[in-house]
Amino acid sequence: MCRVLSYLGTPIPVEELLYFPDNSFIKQSYNPRYMSHLLNLAGFGLMAWDAQSYHPKLPYMYKTDKLPFYDENLKHLAVKIKPSCLLAHLRGVAYSTFNKRTIVSEQNVHPFIFEGSNIGLAHNGSLSRFDEMKPVLFQHIHNEYLTQISGTTDSEWIYALFLSQLTKAEVYTAEAIADALIKTFKVIAKVRKQLSITGTSPINLFISNGKFLAATRYTLDYGWHSMDDKHPEHHTYHSLWYTYGENYGLYDNEYRMKDGAKRSCIIIASEPLTEDTTTWVELPEYTLIIAWQENEQIKIVSKDIVL
Amino acid sequence: MLEADTKNYLLTLKPFQYLNSGELDMLVAHSKLVSFAVGDLVLEQGKISEGMYIILEGQALVAARVLGRGIINLASLDKGSFVGEISLIERQPCTATVIASTPLVCLLIATNYFAVLPGFMPEMRYRIMKGIVEAVCVRIRATFAEIRSIMKGSAIIPRLAFVELIKFLSRPKVSPSKRTDINLMQLVHLTPFDIFTEEEFKELLNFTQLIDAPKGAVLVKEKELHSPYYIVLRGAVQATMTQDNKVAKLVVLGPVSLFGSINFIDNIPSAINYAACEHAILLKLDMAGIEALKKSNMLLWYKIFDVICQSIVNVEQAVYKFYLRLNSEHYVGGKNV
Secondary structure (H helix, E strand, C coil): CCEEEEEEECCCCCHHHHCCCCCCCCHHHHCCCCCCCCCCCCCEEEEEECCCCCCCCCCEEEEECCCHHHCHHHHHHHHHCCCCEEEEEECCCCCCECCECCCCCHHHCCCECCCCCCCEEEEEECCCCHHHHHHHHHHHCCHHHHCCCCCCCHHHHHHHHHHHHCCCCCCCCHHHHHHHHHHHHHHHHHHHHHCCCCCCEEEEEEEECCCEEEEEECEECCCCCCCCCCCHHHHHCCCCEEEEECEEEEECCEEEEECCCCCCEEEEECCCCCCCCCCCEECCCCEEEEEEEECCEEEEEEEECCC | CCCHHHHHHHCCCHHHCCCCHHHHHHHHHCCEEEEECCCCEEECCCCCCCEEEEEEECCEEEEEEECCCEEEEEEEECCCCEECHHHHCCCCCCCCEEEECCCEEEEEEEHHHHHHHHHHCHHHHHHHHHHHHHHHHHHHHHHHHHHHHHHHCCCCCCCCHHHHHHHHHCCCCCEECCCCCCCHHHHHHCCCHHHCCHHHHHHHHCCCEEEEECCCCEEECCCCCCCCEEEEEECCEEEEEEECCEEEEEEEECCCCEECCCHHHHCCCCCCEEEECCCEEEEEECHHHHHHHHHHCHHHHHHHHHHHHHHHHHHHHHHHHHHHHHHHCEECCCCCC
16 A cells, blocks of 8 residues: 655765665565555656755656666666655555456656645555545645646545645745645545545655655544455554654665764655664654754654544 | 572562472573673664573673664663563564673573463463563553653643543543444454464453443543453554643554553553544453453463553553654644544
């Protein structure tokens, strides 16, 4: 059910996050540590913000529906780009069956970004009975975003809904982002109630515009899946972890965060990039976390999500 | 393998305090003496230990890389200290590194051996677990105190007293559930209840009650002694700590989680409240049921105790994670149930 990775801080070669750690992001596509049933083979996407690049407010973007571990273009790109902020996504969806089709295409690859915005969003989770929700959800989405939805995912709709709750600004405060996220969840909860939808629906969102990272660990109707579900472990996929430090790189023969006096960078991700998880913090369900840079230090704010 | 006075000494240590001499002999016969040179790693942070090490000779240093603080020296250990004991209960990565600072001799009780004890010496396993989990409870309480101290000066928004009183008076209550759509026997196929046979689990169910907890219903109060244990079947339960009207969420427990107060082990009031944060259906195992179970089937009781010990180790982990969060984040809490 997807893996997401976000980074903010000292510029870092993308390859050091995607390929080098012992639980690297690319490795999570075929061997995720915290998912035992599903692989993440339905697409890879990346947004990377580099202040030294042309149009620095807009990210580099790369999306593919190919398998990322065979993607030579991605490898070459990862060596060259050294962003201060990154948002990457591996799409994991249920495999197609006789009576249920899964569409794998570039349009369905996260993160999403619309014209007129520099905010990207990636999602780990799924909305129960999403197709029934669409006719009601669209009423809450501004036309300028509705017309830009080009794929078939619930994630893109959640993105459009989120942008519709957010008042456009040059600089977004943590409060504004948190407020828009809570409003987004409230709309989704309201529509579900209207349609009597009660199935467990995880909405782990990762959002960035290059200046901040925001992430949620949130599930509507948490715990309301059947124990007869053949893969109950599927419902523990939606974890959220973070680590921070002075620098991320090769230390003591291991790619990890280096401790230091300065808190210069942070990684927020679905699962740790290192096999040693003891220097990562796992956030509990119903949590919203926002991180940004202030005087070259990473600030972190978190709150419980209660609608 | 060991001299009599060493064995007598071992019987004074927490993990073995409830063993008799014969049981200790059996344990030692299946353990290993391991020697370490200066600088050798006994345990490595992030890796899973192969068992519990008890220091018989020499000294060791405990150090950990702690998020936001770098590498810190935590303690110096000598004869009688034990490390890696959690690996006997739950396979979790070590949270610290233990290095021999002098030539070291340890007795190693391997997790593989401990795992097969229920088959032939369940009572011995129970007694060792009891000793270990009591030590875990001491550590949990120490972390409670540190968390409370941090919460006092934290940015967590306190709740208004009169709002809390109104909420308390109008809290929804739990009630017996008449649901028939939940197949309780499915639990036997799921961790941690897969240690029970179907017959054992059916017998256990005789001592439980199916209950319905509306969102907001309190299930375990922090200072309450002899509170029940619960298994979440549907929905979710939230564990919180309170200090000066500030409420902090530690962890959320979903289906197939077992939870209850740690005072089950040490009879001291806990600092954790549990309340339904979604409408929840639970199995309740109250103290009367547990006592009746003990009298009727001791082997089944040992297995339940096993599962309770695992849940207490998980509490330690959750409490420590929250302690790390308080030191890392500007946590403001939220409107809580």
